[in-house]
Amino acid sequence: MAKLTPTDSLYKTLTHLAETIDERANGNTSDQPSYTAKLLSAGPSKCAKKMGEEAIETVLAIASESDQEVADETADLLYHLFVALRSRGISLDSVGESLAKRQGMSGIVEKQNRTNS
Template sequence: MRPLDALEQTIRERADAARQGDGGKSYTVKLLTGPLEKLCGKVTEEAGELVEAASEQGDEGRAHFVYEAGDLLYHTLVLLRRHGVDLAEVEHELARRFGISGIEEKASRAK
């Protein structure tokens, strides 16, 4: 199982536990059940930290960039779960875009 699939499964299990009132002290459960604005704020924060880390040089900068990418992916997966969206749906959307220029795809959404 790919790490992203395993993480998605863990988040799904936490969501199920939260629905049953058994979330414990899970950070994931707090994100899933707390105010949507807080979770969205975390995604925004992590995206900003990733962008900042992108300018860091050397091995330490690269390691920090990878770390922040992991944080952003985690929080994005939690946000997807909160909306009932599986990673496979996003993968299908990305696959749909193969062979379509980015300019054409963007123009098709503007109509």
């Protein structure tokens, strides 16, 4: 069974994807029609709906489909998550900051802190 820890190439791939989505948001679509630009121009609700569809497909794949289907559906979900974040103008750095704050804290302790405040 493969471990979860990624190689450096995933960082490059995700960064390239985020850069491409930013470019599409800024109107740089080369000479091809852009699905990303079309989705972003429809606004956050449409982006959220597409992300929800991909999330359900990923859940179904994890429950009962092949490893390759899970990887493919997860790739779709990550793409649509990035587009949905961009549609709201929320940076991946702000997501990273939220994750970093939780590092080293057990999820059970974090939940207790939340419910006590």
